Structure formats: C-alpha cells, structure tokens
Amino acid sequence: MTTYDTFASIAGHTFIVTGGNTGIGAEICRFVGRNEGNVVIDWVDREENNQPLIDEITAAGGRAVAVRADVTKVDELQSLVDAAVEHFGRLDVMVNNAGLETRKSLLDSDERDFDLTMNVNLKGAYFGTQLAARQFIKQAQAGGVPGGLVVNMSSVHEDWPMPGNHAYCVSKGGMRMLTRNAAVELAPHRIRVVGIAPGAVATPMNTESLGWEEAERALKKEIPLERVATPGEIAALVMFLASSGGTYITATTLTVDGGITQESSGL
Template sequence: MRLDGKVALVTGSSQGIGQVIAIRLAEAGAKVVINYRSHPEGAAETVAKIRAMGGECHGAEGYCDDDHAFSIGADLSILADIHRLVGESIDHYGQLDILVNNAGIEKHAPFWEVTEKAFDAVINVNLKGVFFTTQAVVKHLMATERSGKIINISSVHEDLPFPNFAPYCASKGGLKMLTRDLAVELAPYGITVNNVAPGAIETPINSELLNNQAKLNALLKNIPLGRLGHPQDVAGLVEFLASDDANYITGSTFFVDGGLTWNYQEQ
C-alpha cells in the first residue's frame, strides 16, 4: 500500500489520532501537510518525526530530501483560513492527492444548556470545516484533472447516541450523509469519499477517562474486544483507504471500535 508520489493534507495533525495518521502516511511514502490550530509545538513535533525518517530513500523514485512534511496553522471554522491552508499546501508541493479531515472538537453539556456559541463552535469545525476544506481540495483535483481520496475521521456517534454531546452527534450524523452524497457526486471524477469512525481511542483527549478506573471499567464492558483502541488502529485503515488498493471503495463508513457500536449500553 505505497503512497509514493502522493501528497496528503491531514487536518488537526498536531496531536492524537491526526499526528499518528500523518506519520503513518509519511511512512507509506507520501509527503504530508501538517495542520494545527492551537498547538504549533505539536505540529513541529509531527514534522520532526516525519523528517527524521528521511535518513533513507523512500519509494521507487528514491527521494531523499528532508521535505517530507511541513506545517500550516489554520482555524477550519474560518473560510479564509481554509482557502489559505489548501492554497499554501499546493504552492509548497505543487499538488494535493489525499485529504484526511481529522480536525474535530466536542463540547459537553446537557441538551437544554447548550449555548449558541458552543453549538456553532462544534458545527463550524466538524461539519462546515470539513465541507469547505473538501470543496477547496476537490476544486484543485478537478482543475488538474486528477483523481483523489477524501477520508473523513467521523465517530461511532454518527450512528450511536451520546447523551450530553448533542451538537457533536449532529455534526457527525451530518458528516455521514455528506460523505454518502459526495461519494456519488464526485465518483465520475475519480474522487472517492469515505468515513473512518473511531470508538474509544487511547489519546490525550481521553486522559480524564484513563485516570478514572471505575469509568474506564464500565466502558470496557461495552467493548467486546476488551480494550481501548490505539491511534495506529485508525491510522492503518486510513493508509489503506488512501492507497490504490481502495480505489473501488466509496461512500462507506468503517467502524474502528472493537465492537462497541453493536454492544453499547448507556450507563
């Protein structure tokens, strides 16, 4: 599943799942644009890890330069930032082939206490941001008459209710339908669109859960495989969907959840 000669943009790749995805795509031969909003130090770390792999030549072309990755700060809730992110990515590498829409946020609150500010923050990043980042990349692919891969990092909560996270569930449910719609609309142009839907993944964002043994044990009872997922569990699937091995796959959601979705009971 080599990605030699490909360029990938991974949003929200300064930490967590996004960081591991970016490194995994680079390991497969792609050059990668690292995007961050508020963690430039994390983005720099991701870039450094990828460039450290440049000690050996990669792929059939045997490129050995240290320009396998660079970072761009952008807030995906702002349309001008999205256009700048995509434009600078293309200016730097001359092309984009793979877009991984990983950036996302969530806000915890009972439905009746959700503020307009909190609602807008979640929808603007998780749905609006994905919509217009994808649009910008698709325009580039169409203008250059090239195929491409759009991979959205969704969530089990595109299907599974999650009380006290109504805006998040709405954003992921919207992403599920957007993926299906774009898969049909963009197929004639050789552009595939798929969702990867993680369940409970061991990342810094879940530090509170990891430090609460009672809550962790309750969650693990809902996961048939009996463990939390690791970022690499998600990254491996993204690598596959970005490769030519997945050229006939579009409009689908792939759950990476240890069986959680079909075994979940709200505590």
C-alpha cells in the same frame, strides 16, 4: 498487537490533515512519513508540537510543512490547499480530522456551544471536502492523474446516540450525509469520499484527562474486543484507503469500534 503502517503505493502522495499536530491527526501524519509521503499539518494551537513532528516525519522518509489554519474559516482552509500545491506540487488526500466536543445536553446547550461544534466539525469538513475536490479536478484538467480521496473523520455517534453530548452527535450525523452525498456527486470525477467512525480511542486528550483509567476499565467491559483502539489503528485505515487497496471504497463510513455499537444494540 500488530499495527500495519507500510503502504508502498502512497509514496510521494500529498496529504492534508486538519487537526494534524495532536491525537489521531498526528498519528496519521507519522504514517504518511513512514510511507514516504508528503503532508501539510494543519494546526491552531499547541505550536510546540510541530517541529518534533516534522522532524519525525522527515527522519522516516517523508516531507512535511505545518500551516496554521482555522478550519471554520474557508480562506484559511484554502491556505492549506495552496500550501500543498506550493510545497509538493499537488494534493492527493484530504483528511478532515479536526473536531471537538462541547459535552452539553440539548437542554443545557447554548448558541455558542452549538455554533462552535458545528463550525469545527461539520462546516470545516464541508468546505474542506469542497476545496480539495476543486483542486483534484483542477489537477486532472491540467493533465494530471484524475481523482483524489477525502477522508472524513467521524464517530460512532453519527448513528449511535450519546445523551449529554448533543451538538457533537448532530454534527457527526451531518458528516455522515456529507460523506455519502459528496461521494455520489464527485464520483464522475473519480474522487472518493469515505468516512471513518472510531469508537473509543486512546488519544492524548483522553489518556491525559482526569479519570481516564477508570473510564477505560468501564469501556473494556462494554467493548467485545475488551480494549480501546490506538491512534495507529485509525491511521492505518486512512493509509489503506489512500493505497492501491482502497480504490473501490467510497460513499460509506467504516466503523472502527471493537464491536461496541453492535454489543450495545443487542445484536
């Protein structure tokens, strides 16, 4: 299987990746490095991952800085934008990747479960989009290149129900409309907003969990391509969107699921 990770036109571009030191987020950061870009790596815990990841990005020809920021707090999200400008001079791409699941049904969820899921998954993306857009506009007004890109890391469950994971699905449904509405509002500023909806992905969170091998075997029977995605396949799509190849894509969600949602819908 080939994963394409070279997109020359993003060299020198500055990315913010929330939840950037693990899973899909870390792989996006690695791809930025391989493409000689700059990246602000947002993290909340697992600090031990930061320096090896920074070293890897630097060795590949990129530049990186890690900033601790809780995406549920607007002032801390602003600190990520400030770090991008301070260290690299500008911001080009905001990747709202941070997310979590509480794995509770509607009947079993409590207020804490709901608030935590919404705050991380939806509030973080909402204000991440807002603050990035304000910076893009500020840069254009100062004579810089107009525009910018926001990527919202959603899920197939923005459309596809998942009983037993209720608040997560609701948060991703909200992200679907955030992406579309923000893209239409921001289009006059040449700012694009695009969602990515992965299906099953072999992230460390999944592969290190109890029962993953059994779950993967079951998933392969349901997925037309008969395998789960790698984090690199999601990261490569982010790079494409940020490159010269993705400049006419906005106000939509790109589904990356090996065909499972179509198989399950009976199409």
